[in-house]
Amino acid sequence: MSKKNLDNNQLDPEMTEKLKAQATELVEQLNGGDYVKAMGLINELGDVRDQSLYREVGQLTRSLHEAIRNFQIDAQNEEQQEALSSMADASDRLEYVVQMTGNAANRTMDLVEDAMPRANAMREQSRALRDDWQRLRRREMEPSEFRELYCRIDNFFVTMAADADAMYSNLSEILLAQDFQDLTGQVIHKVTTLVKEVEEHLLNLVVMASNVDQMTGTVHNVEESKNTDSPVKAQGPQMHAADRADVVSGQNDVDDLLSSLGF
Amino acid sequence: MKILIVDDFSTMRRIIKNLLRDLGFTNTDEADDGNTALPMLKSGKYDFLVTDWNMPGMSGLDLLKEIRTDDSLKTLPVLMVTAEAKRDQIVAAAEAGVNGYVVKPFTAAVLKEKIEKIFERIQ
Numbered sequence: 250m251s252k253k254n255l256d257n258n259q260l261d262p263e264m265t266e267k268l269k270a271q272a273t274e275l276v277e278q279l280n281g282g283d284y285v286k287a288m289g290l291i292n293e294l295g296d297v298r299d300q301s302l303y304r305e306v307g308q309l310t311r312s313l314h315e316a317i318r319n320f321q322i323d324a325q326n327e328e329q330q331e332a333l334s335s336m337a338d339a340s341d342r343l344e345y346v347v348q349m350t351g352n353a354a355n356r357t358m359d360l361v362e363d364a365m366p367r368a369n370a371m372r373e374q375s376r377a378l379r380d381d382w383q384r385l386r387r388r389e390m391e392p393s394e395f396r397e398l399y400c401r402i403d404n405f406f407v408t409m410a411a412d413a414d415a416m417y418s419n420l421s422e423i424l425l426a427q428d429f430q431d432l433t434g435q436v437i438h439k440v441t442t443l444v445k446e447v448e449e450h451l452l453n454l455v456v457m458a459s460n461v462d463q464m465t466g467t468v469h470n471v472e473e474s475k476n477t478d479s480p481v482k483a484q485g486p487q488m489h490a491a492d493r494a495d496v497v498s499g500q501n502d503v504d505d506l507l508s509s510l511g512f
Numbered sequence: 513m514k515i516l517i518v519d520d521f522s523t524m525r526r527i528i529k530n531l532l533r534d535l536g537f538t539n540t541d542e543a544d545d546g547n548t549a550l551p552m553l554k555s556g557k558y559d560f561l562v563t564d565w566n567m568p569g570m571s572g573l574d575l576l577k578e579i580r581t582d583d584s585l586k587t588l589p590v591l592m593v594t595a596e597a598k599r600d601q602i603v604a605a606a607e608a609g610v611n612g613y614v615v616k617p618f619t620a621a622v623l624k625e626k627i628e629k630i631f632e633r634i635q
Contacts (some may be wrong), residue, residue, distance in 0.1 A: 362530065416537050481573060481604040483566035483568045485596040486616075500622050503613050506599060509530040 264301045281509065305457045309450060319479040339440045346433045353429040360419040360426075374405055513539045516556070518549045518563040518572065519593075524616075528562055529595065531620050535627065546570025550578055553585055560630075565594035565601075573608060580609045593618065618631050 271294050278287040381398050384390050390398070462469070487496045497503050515537055519525045525542045532540055543549035543555065545567040553561065561579070565572040572592055579585045591612040592605055602613055611633075612626040 333617055345598055351523060355526075358523070358530070365549065481601060483571050483573070483596055484598065484601075487597045495599055497544055497599060497602065497615060500615055502598075503602055503615050506602055507606060507613060510603065512605065 261301055264297060267297050270509045271297070305460065309454055309457065339443055342440055346436050349429040349433050353426045357423050358428045360423050364419045365415045367416055371409060371412055374408070378402060378405055513537055513560065514556070514558050515560045515562065516543060516549060516552060516558045517541070518543045518545065518567070518575065520544050520564065520567040524564065524593075528623070529625050532562075532627075534620070546572065546575030546578070548574055548607045552628055553579065553588070554582070558588065560627075561588055561590045562593055563590065564590060565605075576605065576608045576610055577598060581589060589634060591626060591630060593623070596623065 271290055275287055275290045275294070278284075278290060376399075378401065381390070381394075381401075385398065387393065487493065490496045491496045497506065513585065515532060515603055517525050517528050517532075517540055519528070522542075522604045524545075529542070530541050532538075537560075541552065541558075543552055546563075547569040549561075549563070550570070552558075563572040564626075568579075570591075573596065576590055576592070578579055579590065589611045591610070591614065592610050593614045595616040596602075597615050606614055614622055614626055
């Protein structure tokens with residue numbers, strides 16, 4: 250990529266050298282009255298401009314191709330390899346991130362929804378047993394009631410051990426369900442790198458376009474485009490909310506704002 | 513108490529559904545955007561709406577506006593649960609007649625507080 254273009258926004262020195270030499274020669278030919286040769290030189294001048302343009306565009310195309318080809322990810326096992334090799338572009342990759350995070354969230358919620366009623370049942374059973382146990386200690390219990398309590402305590406020990414086992418295994422599965430972070434992190438990092446590269450190439454393209462304008466003498470009448478984001482259009486999560494005055498940084502800010510509006 | 517939960521992400525619908533169940537609200541339905549929610553609301557006799565803002569199809573704000581112009585729905589309490597965090601947006605939601613506004617990410621305690629506040633005011 251022609252870095253020098255980025256640095257000083259100047260034409261290729263080799264090209265300006267050629268232009269100067271040919272211009273001087275052109276003046277000489279014209280002064281000498283050799284119009285045929287002069288016309289030939291004018292054509293050559295055009296060729297220099299065209300070739301320089303083609304070379305810049307060619308370089309840009311090559312580096313874009315390279316960036317896309319380099320956009321690959323290291324898979325750690327066959328399963329990952331299969332999942333990753335079938336993804337040809339960045340949007341597929343991001344779709345994969347959405348899928349993986351979605352799967353992890355659903356898996357976690359399945360396990361939580363299984364554990365919650367168990368915790369509830371444990372609480373209810375131990376509360377009931379504690380009440381009866383205290384009646385027993387106060388010697389308010391009939392022998393028949395005691396025999397029934399004896400059985401319930403027995404059952405409670407069995408179900409509590411089973412429920413605790415199930416909850417423990419749910420918790421460790423929830424822990425494992427967080428492993429998406431590793432792969433999605435890699436994918437997002439790659440996509441971010443690609444976006445940065447593309448941005449850099451686009452910036453170079455802008456510089457090259459201004460060079461083309463210089464070569465052709467084109468002047469654009471570009472109006473500054475204003476930020477016309479409507480406030481009531483959905484925009485998704487805001488970044489760096491804490492540093493911005495137009496964005497709330499949490500629920501407390503929302504509550505303050507709403508109460509200032511009379512809520 | 514019949515509640516409609518509107519969010520384009522099933523994960524978020526499920527989280528809200530679980531939190532509502534913990535608060536004792538077990539009669540809930542789900543919709544994935546305003547276009548599916550509106551006919552449900554018109555025919556379903558819902559008592560409360562929890563909606564996201566940013567959704568494909570009809571957004572939560574447009575759904576809110578539709579509700580406020582519909583004679584049978586205009587008094588329906590609406591809680592917005594959204595990642596939209598610009599002050600202008602919150603003002604716009606308030607002007608459109610929202611009853612409560614919760615920004616994501618949120619906690620169970622915040623959701624509970626806002627819902628209770630809305631019901632206090634209705635009763």
